[in-house]
Amino acid sequence: MRQKKIHVYLMPGMAANSAIFKNIRLPQDQFEIHRLDWFVPDKGMTLEAYARKMNTLIVHENPVLIGVSFGGMLIQEMAKHIPVRKLIIISSVKQRSEMPKRLIFANYTRLHKILPTGMVNNLDVLAKFAFGETVTQRLELYKEYLAVKDKYYLDWSIDQIVKWKQTEHHPDIVHIHGDKDIVFPFQYIKGCIPVKNGTHTMIIHRYKWFNERLPTIILD
Secondary structure, three states, rough: OOOOOEEEEOOOOOOEEEEHHHHOOOOOEEEEEEEEOOOOOOOOOOHHHHHHHHHHOOOOOEEEEEEEHHHHHHHHHOOOOOOOOOEEOOOOOHHHHHOOOHHHHHHOOOOHHHHHHOOOOOOOHHHHHHHHHHHHHOHHHHHHOOOOOOHHHHHHHHHHHHHHHOOOOOOEEEEEEEOOOOOHHHHHHOOOOOEEEOOOOOHOOOOOHHHHHHHHHHHH
């Protein structure tokens, strides 16, 4: 009897599109990949409501959800409402205690409200928000990956990140994190699979690492 394929849904990070996963390959006889993309939230939409709406795009039972950065936070919210086979976050956080102090501080001071999100067409500003780095050396690369330039979406995303209150994470979550991540510093991350010299954008630059290990991680 032919074994059913495992359906794997991929969620990119803030402001990025699913092209960041273009080099991710899983054995086609075992897995089928589905790439998700951000949509602009309705006015006043909560992260929970956003997650529920994103879940309407999940058309297979017990999928594997893989999310990067803010996408990793989103898939954790999605998994609160649908059964999943595996939950994997990359360059993200499992709970509020793993956030750097500057983000927790921003929630209390509201400093994030004055960030220059109106400059979303400035690719360097957008890359700083989304990837934690400037684009000097990789301008053409980031033109391809940074596609969500709506000011309301960016303001909403930053607000949801700094307000995220999760204190207990999914018991079976798999967390993959680079030890050179400057957005979510490695020193705050507990119980992860470390990637030596991995940065916040390692899903793009270290895709071979993921292609070699994700099948085993998913099936484990």
